[in-house]
Amino acid sequence: MTPPRSHSDMTPKRGLITDTFKVVKKERRGGKRDKSPSPPIAEPEPPQLSEREKDLQELKKFDLDWKFGPCTGISRLQRWERAALHGLNPPQEIKDILLKESTDPEYTQSLWRDYPL
Template identity: 80%
Template sequence: MTAKRGLITDTFKVVKKPRRDDRRDKKQPSPAADPEPPRPTERETELQELRKFDLDWRFGPCTGISRLQRWERAALHGLDPPQEIKDILLKDNMDPEYTHCLWRDYPL
């Protein structure tokens, strides 16, 4: 005859571990302890808008010409480029980060 085998749980006790969600609930940080993320400067915001303009293909290709030339070309062809972009470009027209497109560091 064969001996009846028992289950492993007969030998070892079952121990339930707490779920990870339960541990997270206990360690909730207070809202006052969370610092606000730093706000981008005006320059960073403007450069971000100019990068968006570079990536928008509705206004034609941007390699090989300045951003202002591209804006004027788009306006000439009736593509309605944003006036804010022209205002940014005219305000800081000497800074290469403002005048050159996003792809200026890559060879043609």
């Protein structure tokens, strides 16, 4: 005589998805806090600009500031003087830069010097 079968022996064996795929738990929003905070990452310092590069950067800002009027067809110094004549208060530091380097075309001419009128 054979022993009676139990209920679990009568049902076909089904595999669970976890038998095939590993269980992966999602991290909660906010995540778990580490006991020791990680050290802050040091941002690399921007490269130091030479005085010439700083001057040219300021002159480019002056060229791009339309409140001092158009800058095509005239020198930067002429534009500065015209803006001062019309009460537009151009920055004195721009004039100082222009007078310091009065022969270098990178200083005297605007960004738009290479474009035809």
